[in-house]
Amino acid sequence: MNANEVVESYITDVALQLPRRQRNDVAFELSALLHEELQARAEAHGRPVDATMAIEFLTAFGRPVDVAARYRPQLTIIDPSDGHAFWRATVIGLILIWSLSLLQHLAAPMASGWDLLGVLSHWWGGTVIPSLWWPGLLVASFGTSAWVRRRWPHAPAWQPRARDRISGGRAALVATVLGIVCGLGLLIDPRGLLDLLFAGRAAPAAYEVLTYTDRFRQGPGPWLYALLAMNIPLYLTVIVMRRWPPVLRRAETALGLLTGAAMTWVLLDGPIFISPVSDRVAKILMALIIVMMLVNQGVALYRRVRPSPNQGS
């Protein structure tokens, strides 16, 4: 390969990365400039242009894809200011998806190491690979957000937020209280739902499916009901005060942790429903709620800001 062929190969690789309307003109100009640069370099070194000199020069000039990128305005899909948030959301989301699915897969009965390999293989093909939808969704979301910020630069202006504000407003809290009241009623008497829906004419099997064990009703059940019920006066107080005073925030955290502990007790204590299927479904749902509560507490702890100097600095 001689120097001319090296240069032409380089120019082709640059031009292929450019828009069609610009490609040939840039290639023509670049060819003239590169030959002139090479000629000047050869004269400076006192020897004719050869392939080695051309390759050295073009290596210093830059990779074709980089040079081509410089011909066009910079395209940023995710703003650099969003880089850390994107990375954090990607990693946390993937860890959650993978670990929850792995737990579910490992819960299946296994007789040998081959079964374990089969489960892992199924987990890899059924969860890990398809889970790439999550980073894809994040790229689309962050990209759209960045585009909106560039398109309307003054739209998302920063607004101060009071520390004791009620997220979603008082209406959201009223809805929460109503949800707790209904949920608590359902939890205390799930069979009452059947009476409500079917006017007492539901099949006996349906009642059996929603029947608690005595162990649950006389053990952790009442404690769980009481802890859930304590949320009602807490939220009502916040609704009346129109803000979240720090003491009520601490009470909410403590109540949340106690509720999580009571749920764990329920999980470990024994059957909740006399029907094995209902019991399994209820325990899976309860385990998910515990995980969500822990994640929520973890996020709140992580996001807490208490300005103070670093020790030792």
Add this chain to the structure above:
Amino acid sequence: MTDVDAFAKLELELRRGVVVLATLSQLRTQRYGYELRQALAQQGMPIEEGTLYPLLRRLETQGLLSSEWKIADGPPRRYYVLNADGRTLLSRLSASWQGMNEAMGRLLREESP
């Protein structure tokens, strides 16, 4: 990061900040890419070929330069020159640069022993 790395990185950022202004300043008269690079280098502002040549196209796309092919004397060359918008921008950037340069001069004099 070593001191050498830090210096190289920060100096590169400084140079990047002035590349456009330096380029515009030398395009009050028509020049083609290689000639422009030589002119900048002779005045103490060498700019890598891989940076300068694409930059000329970008400035033209932004509507700051006009260009034309000339094939009369020697090999075909694409010549660039400031248009009206480019001249206005150069004037504003020059004033801004002078202001910053004077401020930096004062700041650095205060810091020197």
